Amino acid sequence: MxxxxxxxxxxxxxxxxxxxxxxxxxxxxxxxxxxxxxxxxxxxxxxxxxxxxxxxxxxxxxxxxxxxxxxxxxxxxxxxxxxxxxxxxxxxxxxxxxxxxxxxxxxxxSLADHYRSVATEAISLLLHMLVQVSLGIQAWALVNLLPGLWKWGFTGFSCFISAAAITLRVWCSIVNIKAFMSMSVAGSLWISQSSGIVGAVSITYYCALFNIKLLTHLVKNRGILPSRQGMSAMEVLIITNGLLMIIPGLCYRQFSSWAYLIETG
Incomplete structure (x- = not known):
């Protein structure tokens, strides 16, 4: 003993x-x-x-x-x-x-438990779509200042990555809601994993896009930011987006299991 x-x-x-x-x-x-x-x-x-x-x-x-x-x-x-x-x-x-x-x-x-899970999944889907659309709008405000080829290249890729993230999330939500109601999750894990991966790629892409603009802005100003009064609204947008998008980029790196990555997707 x-x-x-x-x-x-x-x-x-x-x-x-x-x-x-x-x-x-x-x-x-x-x-x-x-x-x-x-x-x-x-x-x-x-x-x-x-x-x-x-x-x-x-x-x-x-x-x-x-x-x-x-x-x-x-x-x-x-x-x-x-x-x-x-x-x-x-x-x-x-x-x-x-x-x-x-x-x-x-x-x-109980039925209340099922309905609560379905409502949570539906709201998560709407939130995911809003985030992708909002990031796309802010990205357009930045890339709109670029030369024609670069502008439309970034615009096309932004639309593609956001559309892919939304499409997979819709598919994932449909599978999850069916699983909630039927108590069956067999065969749905890869869909959730794919949605989580593409969602992470999307966030990382927008994070890189905003921070590249921030980096070029710093290089242009020789590493010294002008005063607030000397900055245009677009420069403020570039700086704040670049700094704030570091946070979700780092957050995606903390997840050690698929459950957390899928849940936040």
């Missing part, structure tokens, strides 16, 4: 078909730790989205409210708050029941 570790001991549970399932405390602890860290992530996104939305509403001059890109951003923030709230509520549903997860027994999943 000297080698006995109570923190690593196993226990058994009975399934509905009287089959005995042997589990370890480490599995249960890993689930709880994942729930806690993911809930903290969702909570921080809810708070950040709410504060950014409040900042835009309070500080944005009324004459700028006619911009389509601004309304896309406001709508995206609202959708993200709703989406993150639904994802956080997921941990209070039957989907997160320990027996349900460990025994893969979904017999007690």
């Amino acid at each position: 000297d080698d006995f570790d109570p923190f690593q001991q196993n226990f058994s549970i009975k399934k509905t078909n009287n089959e005995t399932l042997v589990l370890g405390l480490a599995q249960v602890n890993a689930l709880y730790q994942d729930f806690i860290s993911t809930s903290a992530n969702y909570g921080s996104q809810i708070g950040a989205s709410f504060m950014l939305l409040l900042t835009i509403i309070v500080m944005m001059p009324p004459f700028k409210l006619i911009k389509v890109s601004l309304w896309l951003q406001i709508t995206g923030l609202i959708l993200n708050i709703v989406r993150m709230t639904l994802l956080a509520v997921h941990f209070t549903s039957n989907w997160s029941n320990i027996y349900c997860l460990l025994a893969a027994d979904y017999s007690h999943i």
Whole structure:
């Protein structure tokens, strides 16, 4: 008994078909730790989205409210708050029941749980589409200043990468919703992986595009930025987009499993 570790001991549970399932405390602890860290992530996104939305509403001059890109951003923030709230509520549903997860027994999943998952997936799809369209509009404002060949080349590739990301995300959402309602996920993983990969490539591309413009701007000014009064609106857009797009580019590198990459897609 000297080698006995109570923190690593196993226990058994009975399934509905009287089959005995042997589990370890480490599995249960890993689930709880994942729930806690993911809930903290969702909570921080809810708070950040709410504060950014409040900042835009309070500080944005009324004459700028006619911009389509601004309304896309406001709508995206609202959708993200709703989406993150639904994802956080997921941990209070039957989907997160320990027996349900460990025994893969979904017999007690209610219709409300199904509908909540479908609503979350639908809102995630709308948010993904809004992000791609918003990035495309901002990218056009930058590449529109380039010579004709470069301008239309970047425009064509931007449309292609955004269209591919949206198409795969729509396909992924259809498969996921069918899986929610039928309790079957067989054969759908590669679709989710493809959607996650293309989504990451899209974000990385726009990150590189904005930062290349920022780099050329710095080289043009010999590495020294002019004062705020000496900068045009387009120069401010270039700098802010270049700096802010570093954040999602780095965030995509932190994911260590497909589950997180797919979920954020």
